[in-house]
Amino acid sequence: MKDNFAAIPVFVAVIESGNFSSAAEKLGMTKSAVSKRISVLEDNLGVRLFNRTTRSIALTEAGEHFSDYARNALVIANEGFAALHNQQDIPKGTLKINAPMTFTRLHIVPYIKEFLALYPDVKVVLSMDDRVVSLVEGGFDVGIRIGKLEDSSLVAKKLVDCKSVLCASPHYIAAHGKPSKPEQLSQHNCIHYSLFQGGAEWTFYKDNKKIGIEPKGNFIVNNSDAIAEALLNGLGICQMPTFIVAEHLKSNKLISLMDDYTLPKHAIYAVYPERKHLPEKVRVFIEFMSNKLGDGFGYWDK
Template identity: 40%
Template sequence: MDNLSAMGIFVKVVKEGSFSAAARASGLTPSAVSKQVGRLEDRLGARLFNRTTRHLSLTEVGRGFYDRCCQILADVEEAENAVANLHAAPRGTLKLNVPVAFGRLWIAALIPEFMELYPEIKLELNLQDRFVDLLSEGYDLAVRIGDLEDSSLIAKKLAANRRVVCASPGYLEKHGVPHSPRELEHHHCLIYTSRAFRNDWRFTSQEGEETVHVGGAIEANNPEVIMDLIMRDVGVALLPLWLVGRAIREGRLREILVDYHVPDSAIYAIYPPGRHLSPKVRAFVDFMAEKFHLPENNFERAG
């Protein structure tokens, strides 16, 4: 019997508490189990068990060897599962959490193709702007935009999240075009409340960095609402390009302060830590990462 099999029998004896119980669990005879443990001890040159007629206990060497065997056997099982998963067809329910606006505009548009590629996956899509706890709420995966707060999660970057300051041509015609961030203090700025430091807009340029504290009469926790309001000539907003790119390209909105750069963040797929991704999670992450790098899904072109 090979070393791994002998280790497995040894671990089984420890877990079951006796040679006879380990034999029943392994489908072997008690004498066969005893012989395998004896040969293992001979090969190691050390006694693993203290044996009496009524009691079986590990020696100090046996306790250390048991811990190492458990780790080795777990690593072997994990490696076998990883190889099996690479060839397994993604299947089962994939519970996914996505921000409302991004999910509606971008994720939903790609789902039909994903489901056609992976017909054995059942998708449970939840659109929410709050940060869910993936583990306690049973999510397999989430899409998050911006800075990640939970460092215990695994993150895969799907795309950059470039943000721009924009307003409607009608608003700019009436109130003038700001040429520096500081001039925003004299404009009606709409505030997206779900963003950290929502009133402090940070810019970089050749002159360095500056932060402007902006304000206005309207705040909202949904970026689509803010976009709808600035389209109605209400004010100026700092919004992601994935939301306003098409409107800017079509002339319905105008990007301003183009010589100043708002620090980028990113769009991530996040999932609980694990040594190997399940096939269904891997399929979704890889699919979305590929799609967001295609020209037709580039936010500057298709926003």
């Protein structure tokens, strides 16, 4: 069956050229290779497609009947190749994106209108989910990932740095005091993000020393928006990415703590399954978001 499909362009070329020699020249093949391909096709189909003489060839009745199907098949295939080529050259089609909920709400959704205005032939299907899901199994074209990348089979492009800060509200600090070192956190209500890929431990660095603390508290949640709201309401202390709390820090609704300690450095990535033949719709989206987010350094930190 595979050989039959491969022989269709050869069969059509012979019809259009009128002989094996011209068809061979058109296809960049030898005359004997063309003749053999047609003979194999005839053997597989169990019919003679051409009547051959030393000077000319002519379609048989079966060949005439088959020629319409062969021509149509070749036209449809070429149209498909052209459509794929155009899709690669021009951003178009459905772009399926998987991204974490809070980051996407704050820093991707506000730019979707502009992106779609720039690329009107693209349709965005956005799945916001704080869980890390398989791009391949979910049929996603591109994903946004924060922190440690678990799936090494994906291609990753760094978009921006992801800074974090230990913070609490002035109301909480007034009621419970301000910790100055990691060991004192055991005396505080530490809010924990249950989907944090770094594990349960909070890590701090000072004077080239790593200090690990397991936070204890009465609120564990799988959504960063909920943590931000709890912090603003004075529930406790948490390590938070600045892409969520930068505005609250600037307005003094939240206060950064233990600033003489350094928190682990993370980054925000665009990930996709294949480096080769990257669809144009994916390439322009990654480029667009990289520029909007700050081209390496998050605009919220500037």
